[in-house]
Amino acid sequence: MSEADEIPIKRQSRRSFLKVSSAALGATLGAAATAGLPEAAIAKPKHGKPKRAEPKRGGILRFATRSESRGVDPHANLIYNVSQALAATTQGLLDLASNLEPAPGIATEWDISDDLRTYTFKLRKGVTFHNGAEVNAAAVKWNFERILDPEVGHTYTRSALENIDSIAVLDKYTLRCTLKQPSAVFLSNVTYYPCNLIAPNAGYRADINPVGCGPFKFKSWTSWERTELVRFENYFETDAAGNALPYLDGLVGLPMKQDRARLVALENGDVDLIDHMGYADVGQFRRRHSQKFQTWDVPQVGTAWVGFNLKTGPFSYQNPDGHILRMAAAHAIDRQAIHESIFYGLGTIANSFYGPNSPWHMPDVTAGPVFDPDKARSLLRKHNLLNTPIALVSRQDFAYMHQSGDLIQAMWAEVGFKVSHEILPNSVLREKYRRGATEAGQYDADSSASSYRPDPDGWFYRSLLSSSPSTKLRLGYNSERADKLIREARVTRNRSKRLELYTAVENIINQELPLIYTHTVPLLQGGVKNLRGYKPAFAGPFSTARSGIRTANFA
Template sequence: MKKTTLFKACTLAVAMAAASASHAGSLTIASPQDPGSWDPIDTFLVNWASVGTNIFDGLTYRGPDLELVPGLATSWEELDDGKRIRFTLREGVVFHNGEPFDAEAVKFTFDRLLGDEGARGPQRSNYTAISHVTVVDDTTVDFFLYQPDPVLLTKLAAYGAMIVPPGYIEEHGEEYFDTHPVGTGPFKVVEYTPRSDVKLEAFAEHWGGAPKLDSVTYRFISEPSTAVAELQAGRVDIVLPPTVPIGMIDSINAHPNAEVVSVASPTVEALRFNTQSGITADERVRQAIIMAVDRQAIVDSILAGEGSVIASFQGEQSFGFDASLEPYPFDPQQAQALLTEAGVEPGTELQIDIRGNDATFAEVAQVVAAYLQGVGLNASIQPYETNVLLNDIIPAGRTGAMFQQKWGGWTFDFDNTAYLMYHSGERWNPYDSDATLDEMLDAQRSITDRAERETLLQFVARYTKERALEMPLYSLNALYGVGSRVENFEPAPDNRIRLTDVDVTE
């Protein structure tokens, strides 16, 4: 080869490499929690969804704009008065391992979710309207329902409904799939180190087109101050909610290479009660505890305008929200009277369980304890590692008198919160059983008239408020810490950020 030709070839190669580098790169994200399993049916965690949304696809998809659009299904049709839904599937889709996506994969996914494997996880109760799934042909499936579910299409866009590869799971087994997940999403998992990080690479064969990024690393950083320091140092590009402490917003925004991006979200915070034993088994005591705390003062002093007081365990974006429902008033005098009526002695102790890595809520809990001290209750705060609190303490009914519950409400429908929090036997309801509530919660799932269903959900909210099943605190904006080199990032209200179009400047 002539020198000039060789020189031109080398120059062209360098130019192509430079062009490639300018349109690709690596992104590092700080996530506060390692979910411990990447299997969609094992999870209930928002921090799973932040990663899982990029590994897996559902039949439907809902992005940051909250519009429901086709995913692995290109269309669907309701038949038999809503008791059967026929899905037409996208052709030419493959899983990360090369296995083809087809109707059998959809049937396998839901047979698994609704079967023994799903029964061991927290997701199945979201999909109990489904009786079974039948394959019509390679690109068509029918979902047969026990009764119409007005939220089902949204539920098919995330979490337990993510489509998984039958051949891969049958070959490698369930336990292997927990830590070596395979989906059809825009990124594939290449390495997972528990409690440290998970590394993803772009999946060029994705049906929606190859991502702009080459790779993404999610680092599990539970300490908020560490995550923020890494962002400011440029070693992390995005810090996910709820990591960013309210008190650090100004310092992040003052940094030349970082900012806080805030978006209204369905996330709500509450202190739920042990309604089964101890002083909080008495409804009067629960009402007293709620009235002893000035929640508006907490929002004003700690949240810096990034939240608002709620009367029930949902925010105003939730279907079923009732703007006319007033929170319990801040009334220490009435609280004291109720405690006296219930026979609670001054100096009685109670325990508040919280997530140990949630700096903002740790401040909230301290303020709540101070207010309770004002009515004669001595509250101690017990922090737990988040996975321990969520996987062990709460479901097993081993909490103190009060325990922190943060809920994403990602369907933007009160059903997703209310059914899981209040229905007898549910994972997040270890203490209470109320036949009236069960009846209402079951009934609303089969109502197709939107106005009628909304009225019933609003009644559920009013009923749970009257029973004082929790101290509703506030709805909270989703706060993202974002580095200056990140481009095309769209914050998701429910933390389910899709990274296909995100890019970085190198």
């Protein structure tokens, strides 16, 4: 095993770490800050070495998005980092580098104890919230404690911090988190998604007027109509040349559920950027509009899957035939048809969470049941399970989820299931998840997807570990074999060994079938030609240091 595989446990010193990390971060992110600038924007001085022109400041970016948060409090709601303008108001304790590794942000350096239980963070001085209050160790402690409050924190967000045993303020700019169990992944849990920082309560309500510390300040929000943000003039981050970010004066989010509506708005000049275009429209749009608009491809911002309710209903542990029914359902799914009909050949068919473009891709995963409709029918017929009623649900906000649901409904009906399919807003879905724990018929299967996780622990520990709040809410999966491997991976420093462990988990998933992976979710954004400096990443347009919305500017 090489030294490169090891997660550094102890820094030589805070001073030496800061020196190295600052230089490395500048080298890694300097190109990201100017990604997308045309050759004409590179001034060539007399000595012959190219020098990039300073980006133009000002302008309001009108951003059409396909989803909307249930509310504006970033602790109580998931502010989706790809498709919600509110994400630009937020910031985590750490940032993400372009390679998706945790990078200095509000915390500039950190020490990790040998036993992986104590994480000590040194905070950047002079960082403020949008109301002028300082982002210090006490403020971070208040945020983490608020997230951990079950009356406040979203289940997914709480799960990122649930391993914390105690939080200590050592001095104004030093915070120590002591964990209940060793963890090699805690750094990734305190990045922007999902643990955002807001100003400690000082006469405002976070559910009406959130006060964050991200590149843009909250101005107004009307659900499914409009989000208005303005530039935070005291944002701490600078570009590679030392210029203050962001460059834009403001950001307006315009949620539009329909892919076609967003595309038409872009073509008509009503918006400057769309968070995603329909997969069916990509080829024609590029052919017709390459002179007027530009596009950006991100190979994977998530993974689509079909999950089963293992708590109640036909697929559940309560039903002796539950696994047989899940096997039949898996054999009935034609991933190639999903690849062609839903994703139009873009992205890749999935047998595990991470696609081939990800640094966490697991090529040795054994695929689950292959498409074999005859075998699916045979299983149902042999066990007298033909016409088993199935309540399939999918989320309204994302077209590929409910379009995949429609296709899967037809595939399952073809082999002998009796399938209904409801397309629902997220608030209704979450209520069905809750009631589905005890009430059969609420939902039996879910055509869904999960956003990309920079560290696999964010997927396996939060969504598949049996004790995770998110697992309990949705799948109800319970596997001692998978739990053991997931916990072992969490305390393993060596990256190659972690890949082996997660590969073993994926093999169990493909055997026990709490869910069926179907496809990676590519992102295809479109924008006006004069939008420069913008480059989305796996983690979305907001959450990568010196990149994305932070460095976007109009030529």
